[in-house]
Amino acid sequence: MYAFSTAPNEGKHLTIATDRGTFARYPIRTHVVRCGEDLHEIMREYVLGKTQPDDLLFISEKIIAICQNRAFNIDDIRPSPLANLLCRFVYRSPYGIGLGSPWTMELALRDVGLPRMLLAAGCSAVTKPFGVRGVFYRVAGTKARAIDGPCDCTIPPYNHFAKLAPAKPDKVAADLASLVGCGVVIIDANDIGVNVLGRSSKEINEKFCKQVFCDNPLGQGHQSTPLCVVRRVERN
Numbered sequence: 001m002y003a004f005s006t007a008p009n010e011g012k013h014l015t016i017a018t019d020r021g022t023f024a025r026y027p028i029r030t031h032v033v034r035c036g037e038d039l040h041e042i043m044r045e046y047v048l049g050k051t052q053p054d055d056l057l058f059i060s061e062k063i064i065a066i067c068q069n070r071a072f073n074i075d076d077i078r079p080s081p082l083a084n085l086l087c088r089f090v091y092r093s094p095y096g097i098g099l100g101s102p103w104t105m106e107l108a109l110r111d112v113g114l115p116r117m118l119l120a121a122g123c124s125a126v127t128k129p130f131g132v133r134g135v136f137y138r139v140a141g142t143k144a145r146a147i148d149g150p151c152d153c154t155i156p157p158y159n160h161f162a163k164l165a166p167a168k169p170d171k172v173a174a175d176l177a178s179l180v181g182c183g184v185v186i187i188d189a190n191d192i193g194v195n196v197l198g199r200s201s202k203e204i205n206e207k208f209c210k211q212v213f214c215d216n217p218l219g220q221g222h223q224s225t226p227l228c229v230v231r232r233v234e235r236n
Contacts, residue, residue: 005029009219015233018211022234025058025217027225032155039067039172040179047180051229055182056204059173060218060226061146061197062158064166064186071163072107074150079106086117089124091133097149099136103162104149111164112144120144145195146188155224169198176200185209189216 006026008014015024028046047057065071079102086109092100099105109117120139127135137145146165150158166172166186173184177200186198187209194210218225 009217009223009225012215012217012219016212016215016217018208019236020208021232021236023212024231024233025212026229026231027218027223028227028229029223029225030063030227032224033063033066033226035066035071036069037067039064039176042067043176043179046227047229051180051182052231053182054232056185056209056230057176057180057182058185058187058209058213058218058228058230059176061166061169061186061188062148062163063226064169064172064198065146065163066158068167070165070167071158071161072103073157074103074160074162077103077106077162079103080109082114083109086121089121089128090136097151099140099144099147101149101162104147107162107164108140108144108147111147112140116140117144142195142197146197166197170200171198173198173200187213189213189218 006014008025009027015022030042030046033042051057083106084102087100087102087105090098090100092098097104099108117140120136123139124136143165147163149162150160152159169186173186177184183204184200185196185204188195188197194213194216196206196209199206199209212230218228
């Protein structure tokens with residue numbers, strides 16, 4: 001018997017076929033994690049003793065950022081005039097505000113740096129008239145893509161927060177893997193795409209991680225399932 005729920009999130013499938021076989025994705029529901037909480041304690045409460053050595057534990061990047069105190073109430077962020085200007089160059093997805101707000105753009109300027117953000121804005125300005133989307137994010141890079149802001153579908157109080165990408169995600173993943181006893185992947189997934197931010201080992205294939213999470217099994221709203229055990233159930 002599994003020590004966690006085998007039911008998928010509403011509207012999602014439990015299993016998915018990949019190049020490496022069929023895998024189950026078991027979402028793990030947690031409490032609403034608060035800023036500064038201890039990741040090790042969260043792992044002990046919800047994961048420890050429930051995995052097998054060949055499993056992979058996928059962790060939403062948001063919970064890592066929150067525990068690292070890299071999530072901020074937007075009332076405490078004072079966007080600069082430049083942040084107010086640059087956010088106009090960003091495509092606003094219906095699945096997340098991304099850098100399309102002054103608050104998240106201000107965080108990007110602080111974390112990614114002014115030169116790269118200006119380059120991204122310039123490239124976006126040139127390509128947008130031709131209907132090319134996503135150039136800003138491609139140029140700004142992974143750290144910028146993982147920044148997100150407040151939206152109505154997010155669990156309170158984080159519907160009023162903006163957050164940075166996790167710091168040192170590979171190191172965090174390796175540290176947590178030594179605790180839970182299986183590989184760990186830190187993932188940034190939504191209903192339009194997947195980015196792998198951290199892996200406990202370079203032997204964990206990034207293409208496979210994107211494939212097994214391509215339908216965003218953790219969901220986009222109030223599921224409160226930031227953890228997911230991925231387990232092979234059938235070989236090709």
